[in-house]
Amino acid sequence: xxxxxxVNNVHDSILYIPGVSSLLTLAWIKDVDLRVKKLDETFFNxxxxxxxxxxxxxxxxxxxxxxxxxxxxxxxFNNKDYGIYFSAGADSTCLYxxxxxxxxxxxxxxxxxxxxxxxxxxxxxxxxVKTFAEKxxxxxxxxxxxxxxxxxxxxLTSEYAKLFPNPDKTWWDAINHGIVQLGLSxxxxxxxxGKMVFATxxxxxxGGNYKIITRIAWSDLEILPxxxxxxxxxxxxEFYKKYVDEKNFYPILKVCNYSPIVSDRFNCCSCEKCAxxxxxxxxxxxxPRKSGFPINYGFFKYxxxxxxxxxxxxxxxxxxxxxxxxxxxxxxxYSRSFLETLKxxxxxxxxxxxxxxxFGLNTKWTIFxxxxxxxxxxxxxxxxxxxxxxxxxxxxxxxx
Ligand SMILES: [Zn+2]
Numbered sequence: 001x002x003x004x005x006x007v008n009n010v011h012d013s014i015l016y017i018p019g020v021s022s023l024l025t026l027a028w029i030k031d032v033d034l035r036v037k038k039l040d041e042t043f044f045n046x047x048x049x050x051x052x053x054x055x056x057x058x059x060x061x062x063x064x065x066x067x068x069x070x071x072x073x074x075x076x077f078n079n080k081d082y083g084i085y086f087s088a089g090a091d092s093t094c095l096y097x098x099x100x101x102x103x104x105x106x107x108x109x110x111x112x113x114x115x116x117x118x119x120x121x122x123x124x125x126x127x128x129v130k131t132f133a134e135k136x137x138x139x140x141x142x143x144x145x146x147x148x149x150x151x152x153x154x155x156l157t158s159e160y161a162k163l164f165p166n167p168d169k170t171w172w173d174a175i176n177h178g179i180v181q182l183g184l185s186x187x188x189x190x191x192x193x194g195k196m197v198f199a200t201x202x203x204x205x206x207g208g209n210y211k212i213i214t215r216i217a218w219s220d221l222e223i224l225p226x227x228x229x230x231x232x233x234x235x236x237x238e239f240y241k242k243y244v245d246e247k248n249f250y251p252i253l254k255v256c257n258y259s260p261i262v263s264d265r266f267n268c269c270s271c272e273k274c275a276x277x278x279x280x281x282x283x284x285x286x287x288p289r290k291s292g293f294p295i296n297y298g299f300f301k302y303x304x305x306x307x308x309x310x311x312x313x314x315x316x317x318x319x320x321x322x323x324x325x326x327x328x329x330x331x332x333x334y335s336r337s338f339l340e341t342l343k344x345x346x347x348x349x350x351x352x353x354x355x356x357x358x359f360g361l362n363t364k365w366t367i368f369x370x371x372x373x374x375x376x377x378x379x380x381x382x383x384x385x386x387x388x389x390x391x392x393x394x395x396x397x398x399x400x
Contacts, residue, residue, distance in 0.1 A: 039071075255277045
């Protein structure tokens with residue numbers, strides 16, 4: 001991990017937290033001991049609760065290993081300032097806007113969703129977050145991590161995802177993203193941060209679940225998870241749209257999980273996550289092209305023909321549908337007829353008891369385990385081919 005601020009004066013018991021939190025779940029799932037010389041006492045004591053949370057969420061996995069510290073130390077800093085984990089996504093941006101009166105410092109982890117070797121994209125993220133922070137007159141902490149390359153996450157996913165309640169999730173999404181990101185920030189907090197805010201959707205089994213996030217702790221710092229009660233559209237309407245109207249400034253949103261891997265585009269504008277964010281912006285009366293989604297009118301047909309019939313995020317779409325009559329606005333040309341179509345679209349709520357067949361899952365994870373044993377360069381080449389054939393189409397049309 002790499003910090004831009006000096007952490008020379010931070011006690012070792014805090015400095016070990018990022019390393020431990022990055023390797024923790026691997027040790028637990030493999031039932032081995034993770035030994036460390038010194039560790040913050042509160043953090044050390046919190047780990048049994050975190051492990052319990054993981055075992056409650058994923059009872060078929062069995063997290064067993066132990067963290068052993070030769071020495072623990074009680075740290076109290078009595079700090080008052082706020083920090084917020086800020087990826088520039090819709091959730092963390094809306095959460096920042098919700099609490100902006102506290103002037104929270106931004107903690108932006110580089111290497112989490114966007115690989116560090118995507119230099120162009122990393123540069124763009126830094127610039128975009130800097131522009132936003134300057135506008136808001138707040139401080140930023142960039143933290144670089146290569147933990148997603150150090151761990152062979154693909155292999156962990158192919159080995160364990162079939163035992164997740166939602167077998168489509170990856171190791172990072174389901175297990176690691178909350179623990180690792182929180183732990184990485186620890187060395188930067190003793191100086192002045194007393195409360196850290198983390199955007200999460202709460203209750204479904206994933207790495208940002210309340211059963212994990214609310215149990216992680218170090219020193220006397222408070223971790224505040226936020227976001228449980230809002231759907232994507234509601235957040236955008238309540239916080240983003242109001243801010244845009246008030247400041248006449250559009251924070252750039254980076255919501256896509258595909259673009260950062262294979263391109264330097266913030267958003268592919270073709271995946272479902274991009275599609276429901278764009279639609280939420282349209283319904284809220286925001287022109288998505290000013291928020292980081294350079295769509296053209298091909299987007300509407302593409303979403304109707306391709307995204308709606310294969311939607312996975314039914315509850316998000318249904319929430320957007322429910323708000324169409326109440327908050328109607330023509331954001332850009334043709335958005336009205338698109339929203340009319342959406343209003344009449346049938347989305348069946350997802351049922352937890354419907355899972356892909358065991359045969360299908362086993363085949364999928366066998367292919368994955370072969371794929372993730374290939375050299376990294378070959379993996380990347382194949383991923384680029386795959387994503388470019390499936391995604392990025394609407395964007396490409398808009399910019400060709
Ligand atoms: Zn996308």
